[in-house]
Amino acid sequence: MDFRFDxxxxxxxxxxxxTADSLPRHPALLERVMEIIDELGVASAKAQGLRGPVTTSTKLCASPTHRVYLMKHEAPIDPPPPLPDPALEYEGMSDAPPRMxxxxxxxxxxxxxxxxxxxFLVDEYGRQLQISPLCVLDFYIHEDYQRKGxxxxxxxxxxTIEMQRPGHLAYDRPSPxxxxxxxxxxxxxxxxID
Ligand code: ACO
Known part of the structure; x- marks a missing residue:
């Protein structure tokens, strides 16, 4: 996902x-983080066939327990450098730069x-229980990078950051x-499933 800024x-x-509290204070940087969050929220909603985004910068600002983790990838622009001729390199005569x-x-x-x-859950005896677990609310990887780990x-x-185990989390309307x-x-x- 490309943006007009670095x-x-x-x-x-x-x-x-x-989190709402850790967003940048500088207005220009804040605007950029908000733009990234909003675009990812829209892309995630589209990928799940939802009518509107679950994740927006406005919702993050209004939700003190919410945390959004953003992942970036540094995609190489230049093609890989040519492999040096091993024979030439051995004699110290290779034209190829040693490291490009x-x-x-x-x-x-x-x-x-x-x-x-x-x-709100109902147990096997029909009693209603209220629990407040940490919940995965939204999750999205760009289509070009899905199924690559x-x-x-x-x-x-x-x-790791949340000190949680997958089986101890709740999942809000999990997609297939x-x-x-x-x-x-x-x-x-x-x-x-909520
Ligand atoms: N169809 C079925 N299963 C899939 C697909 C797919 N198109 N893509 C990923 N998976 C599952 C499979 O189990 C897959 O294993 P496999 O390739 O051996 O079948 C596994 O995820 C791959 O694991 P990763 O590569 O680590 O995961 P990925 O980078 O693909 O991210 C994610 C998984 C976030 C669910 C991604 O597929 C995605 O963004 N999907 C669209 C949005 C979405 O449905 N998000 C979940 C919303 S529900 C919620 O957040 C509570």
């Missing part, structure tokens, strides 16, 4: 986390949003792809 100005690490730096284009490729959600990488990072993802990576076949 995303590394606001996304310094491969995965960056934002490749230019990279930073792209935003995914996001996951989590937050506390109040759920990026979702797992982002999910694992979120689990998310159900497949949870089954494949974590063997989860049953989850709380």
């Amino acid at each position: 995303v590394t100005q606001v996304l310094r690490k491969r995965i960056s986390v934002f 730096m490749r230019r990279k284009r930073p792209l935003v490729i995914g996001m996951i949003k989590v937050g506390i959600k109040n759920l 990026c979702g797992r990488e982002l999910f694992d990072y979120m689990l 792809k998310l159900l497949g993802f949870l089954r494949k990576h974590f063997g989860l076949v049953d989850c709380y």
Whole structure:
């Protein structure tokens, strides 16, 4: 996902986390982070066939327990350098530069949003219980990067920061792809569905 600005100005690490409180204070940087979150929210809604986005910068600002993890990828622009002739290199005569730096284009490729959600469950005796688990509210990897392990990488990072296990999270209206993802990576076949 390309933006009209350099995303590394606001996304310094491969995965960056934002809450309402940790959004940049500088207006220009804030505007950029909000634009990234809003575009990912729209793309995720489109991928899931939803009428409107679950994730928007406005909702993040209004939800103190929500955290959005944004993932970027530095896609190489230049083709790989030619391999040097081993014979020439041995004699120290290779024309190829020993190491060619490749230019990279930073792209935003995914996001996951989590937050506390109040759920009402009925136990086996018909009693209503209220629980407030951490819930995966939205999860999206750009179509060009799906099924390459990026979702797992982002999910694992979120689990580490949140100090959670997949089976202890709730999943808000999981899509068929998310159900497949949870089954494949974590063997989860049953989850709380709101
Ligand atoms: N069809 C079925 N299963 C899929 C698909 C697909 N098109 N894409 C990914 N998966 C599942 C499969 O189990 C797949 O394993 P496989 O390729 O061996 O079949 C596994 O995910 C791949 O794992 P990763 O590569 O780590 O995951 P990926 O980078 O594809 O990200 C994600 C998974 C986020 C679900 C991605 O597919 C996506 O963005 N889907 C569209 C949006 C969506 O449905 N998001 C979940 C919304 S529900 C919620 O957030 C509570």
